[in-house]
Amino acid sequence: MHKKHNFGAGPCILPSSVMEQAAQAVINWGGMGLSILEVSHRSPEFEDVVLKTQLLVRELLSVPDHYSVLFLQGGASTQFAMVPMNFLSKGKKAAYLDTGYFAQKAIKEAKLFGEVALVASSKDKDYAYIPVDFNNDKQAAYLHCTSNNTIEGTEIFDFSTAGAPLICDMSSDIFSRKINITDFDLIYAGAQKNMGPAGMTLVIAKNEFLDQAKKEIPSMLDYRVFRDNMSMYNTPPVFSIYVAMLNLLWLKDQGGVNGIEQKNIEKAKLLYTEIDRNPLFYGTADVGHRSRMNVTFLAINKEVETGFLKFAADQGIVGIKGYRTVGGFRASLYNALPLSSVEVLVSAMASFEKIYSDKTVLELG
């Protein structure tokens, strides 16, 4: 087996058992003598995959019956436009919580369709925290938030807000923890951070909310079209959906979302504890808003930064370079990343501290 310690922010690490099953299905799916890549999406076998995947989403996240589960394409970035296209009309306003890079991208698209009200922003502190005191105006068409800020390393832990319908971009923390679906009217997530390979976008939406969408929407951008056609209005991303199904089955075996949440808490705690202890590094997000999925931290100087990147790479640690606009480090601890990989990273940080202090003493002496 290949195996680097993959802390990449996306596409994410997937369990090796899932990779093996996926690889087998590419060659000969279920002994059918056909590859999953060439099978008709209208075949009963594949319809069964779509149904099973929907049921797994429902089961793992306790999605109530009055919500629909949809598989779309175009990534979370298409949702930035599709949400306002469906739910924001000229002369109306939509409320947005500005918590970072992806929230800003969503805001930019919404402005094409109507008025955007920024209810709160954490830009004043480089998005190191989640604003908590804000007014969720009932008059707004909806309030849009980003549950986990993949680049800045902050996460929302409290979604209780009365007012406008809540829409959430959960791309980078869906399936990583328990959520209460009924807190939201619509959730969307690009699959490639915790659900499966890139190519599919998950949407979970309250039917009553979907029914309020505008009437004149192009078919491929109309949620109701996907709902009415079991997500198969056109050719769906067959392989992505299939691998997502395998991955959700794996998640179920891990004790579901509750089971994985405990492991994710443990992984994040281990790494943050080392960041707080090690004099060469410091965390960037406010302690109460630290993300369990994307741990962002900086080195005390450029020498440590480049030195540690190389040191870590030599030990098979990949994907820890911070986002290009932020610098420093970002370690993504998605569901499939084992605790043992975090242990390797933490011990590399401690070893590097020792090497660096020995070397500094030598230079000074």
Ligand SMILES: *Cc1c(COP(=O)(O)O)cnc(C)c1O
């Ligand atoms: C990665 C990411 C996106 C962009 O997703 P695409 O599927 O690449 O369009 C949007 N929002 C969040 C929170 C993300 O982490």
